[in-house]
Amino acid sequence: MxxxxxxxxxxxxxxxxxxxxxxxxxxxxxxxxxxxxxxxxxxxxxxxxxxxxxxxxxxxxxxxxxxxxxxxxxxxxxxxxxxGFVNAHAHLPMVLFRGYAEDMALQPWLFGKIFPAEAKLTPELVKWSSRVAIAEMIAGGTTSSSDMYYFCDEIISAVLESGIKANISRGLSAFAETDVSKLVGFRETEELFEKFDGAGDGRVKIDACLHSEYTNNEAVCRAVADFALEKKAVLHVHVSETESEHCECIERHGLTPTAFLEKCGCFRSPVLAAHCVWVTDEDMAIMAANGASAAHNPSSNLKLGSGVARVTDMLAAGVNVCLGTDGCSSNNNTDMFTELHLASLCAKGFRRDPQALPVSQAFALANAAGAKAQGRDDTGxxxxxxxxxxxxxxxxxxxxxxxxxxxxxxxxxxxxxxxxxxxxxxxxxxxxxxxxTLDVEEAIFEMEKLVDKTYR
Ligand SMILES: [Zn+2]
Structure with a gap:
């Protein structure tokens, strides 16, 4: 009536x-x-x-x-x-691979275990695993995350439903393909900008993305650099995570990954460079001069035996250093308190100086610096x-x-x-x-059901 x-x-x-x-x-x-x-x-x-x-x-x-x-x-x-903590480098759906491949070096771990497992991903797997990951993060005080992965529509749906903030990027690997318009990942990135940039009253931001130098080529790096500039977007990329990756880039291009990305024009946009374990003083100068951010992932770098990033040197050079957990496959959680504690201990141990990275400076890596890296100047x-x-x-x-x-x-x-x-x-x-906001029991139940079917 x-x-x-x-x-x-x-x-x-x-x-x-x-x-x-x-x-x-x-x-x-x-x-x-x-x-x-x-x-x-x-x-x-x-x-x-x-x-x-x-x-x-x-x-x-x-x-x-x-x-x-x-x-x-x-x-x-x-x-x-x-x-609230800003997890500045994560791969939310990788909670699926928590404990899936242990005690392995990065290259065989990535190419032998993770990439084949990711080839079996479905939207349903990403839908439920994203909810499980976000539940873990908000229960641990994380209010925003910079994520790089696939099936981003499903991740964004989980972000919007949960109430968390996230910068989302579609991981882009081209290998031999040099025409960016032929890459599904690039077309999906364009669609993400159209559909979701600024969604949830700004809680969702879309970032441009290169998975890394070693999974891409110069033509694609240049095209993505132009795209990031056009969209005024953060460019999220893995940089100098391992010594072999860093050295092989020098063999391929005569340049470090950072210098190569600079040559491709990437640093015209605010770069969020994950790991930066092997960056040189010259790399740090490039990053600092261009207002780039380095996402420090101490748990992941220690677990994969990649080394310890020179956080205090990067800070001294003027790089905005923030903190991330990386994917759960190489951590194995999204606990930012652990990252904070490890960031503090690694800096002091690496420098053999208990005064390195004082607690107040370490604290800011987990929130203020992360917000800056995400291009969110209204929080942190x-x-x-x-x-x-x-x-x-x-x-x-x-x-x-x-x-x-x-x-x-x-x-x-x-x-x-x-x-x-x-x-x-x-x-x-x-x-x-x-x-x-989330039905966590349902998300865990549905994810486990799919994990049984796909990976166990
Ligand atoms: Zn990563």
């Missing part, structure tokens, strides 16, 4: 519908004001005990006093508020006016006692399981073990 326009019941019904739709349309009807109180916040300007106010998607208050006028209060007692720090991408790290567990410095506790002691709440654009995605 259609109610008359002026009927009070209709007015209330319409109001109910509009508020119900609010979270799906991006909070345009009525922005909820949330207050996190009694919390220790690691802010842009240091640690602070007090409150964080959120108006819709944006932080509108940080201070010691408790302000009024908020609709919902989140108790931050015994918790540390951090800017807890600061009034920035997007409310926040994780609450509980301090109840024995390994968090005593806490003298919140930053030290997060970098050196905390674990993903300590995360109590994860919020993206002011929306709570995970709280006290409960996923607010």
């Amino acid at each position: 259609e109610l008359p326009l002026e009927n009070p019941l209709r007015i209330w019904y319409n109001l109910y519908i509009r508020i119900s739709l609010c979270r799906f349309c991006g909070g345009k009807v009525k922005d909820m004001k949330k207050l996190i109180k009694n919390v220790t916040a690691i802010t842009h300007s240091g640690e602070l005990r007090g409150c964080i106010g959120i108006n819709g998607k944006v932080i509108d208050y940080i201070g010691a006093a408790e302000p009024s006028g908020y609709d919902e209060v989140i108790d931050g007692k015994n918790a540390i508020a951090v800017p 720090v807890l600061e009034v006016g920035k997007r409310a991408d926040i994780a609450l790290v509980g301090t109840e567990a024995p390994h968090m006692h005593p806490t003298y410095s919140a930053t030290v506790a997060v970098v050196q002691s905390a674990r993903a399981a300590d995360v109590r709440m994860t919020m993206v654009d002011g929306e709570v995605l995970y709280k006290d073990g409960e996923y607010k």
